[in-house]
Amino acid sequence: MSDVESSEGGSSMKPLVPGWDLALARLVLAGIFGLAAYTKISDPQSFALAISSFDIVQQLPGLDEASAEAVIGWTAYLMAWVEAVCALALLLGFWTRAAAMVLFILLIGFAGAMLSVIARGMAIDCQCFGKLDFFGDGEVTWKSILRNVIFMAVAAPVMVRGAGGLGIDTWWARRGESDGS
């Protein structure tokens, strides 16, 4: 199934409000991850410290301290930019399902990291949105994981069905239909 098919609902899935529910979900996700990416890109040092405080990379086998620091540094930059690219794609409604899929997988990873922190009894600041305090950002607790699950619930229909209204994918699909008719 391609983006085009899913954006238009193919022939099997028709939203109650054609396209606009998906557009809203897409734009909400774009806003959340765009803001998160902006704070991380503008202050990669803080984001790297946040990653470091999870104490996950340092526990990886075969990594000495210098290697762990390098991995964390690269992770901070790469993760922030992947979020930024996906947020932009969602904003434009371009390759929407693919962008939502990447963010969905990232959210699973974040939730796993949070579970690890809780399981180890650590009390650390999530800093999931950099210096900004959004959506109850603060100490990693079960509420942090619940928040991630909610984000995943928003991302899932976009990942499955596509851009909805006001998206390049949708515009492209309609253009293809009109050309074909």
Add this chain to the structure above:
Amino acid sequence: MMVVLRAFALLAIGIGAGAVHHVLGPDISLGIGANAPLPESEQGSSPDGDAQQADPAPVDPQPDQDADTQADPAQVVTPPPAEAPLTYNDLSEEVDIRGARLIYEMMEAGNAAIIDARRADEYAAGHILGALNITPLQFQSGVPEEVEFMDPSAPVMIYCQGGSCTDSIGVGQKLRELGFQRLHVFEDGYPAWVEAGYEIEEGGP
């Protein structure tokens, strides 16, 4: 299948952009294994000449006996001989046990503050005598009350558990944003202080 390929393409674009930013952007220093230097600051920034006049007189790094009388004698040992006299101007943003001792003595004289950035239960189990307990999380709900009463121009030493602990860095960042200039991270943290046999106390804030 197309969606997966596009997902990989988005990943590749993001990774490429991140790699370029990493190469061109600021270096990240975490100091894993020893607490990191405070970011966006000048390494080894000792007070300038004007500030030096406001500093207390150089303090001998050797712990004096009067200070030791405050501690449990069982926990106090004779510190190793100093290699050379240490003054505040010799300190960088990362301080070792000698620097920590120096700032402790400045705190005793009312010219510095020490912050324990660990969790409240860890602080209650034992901390440097006279240290305040301020954690990164406390800044989530605004400026902690203790910070409001602190002098931003006075030296402040922050410590946590040493090792890979980054709470001291987190507190240092917040304090720097609030205008504190003479921030020092005790890189080996509380375990090194205990190991040296210096003054500690138990109990909550």
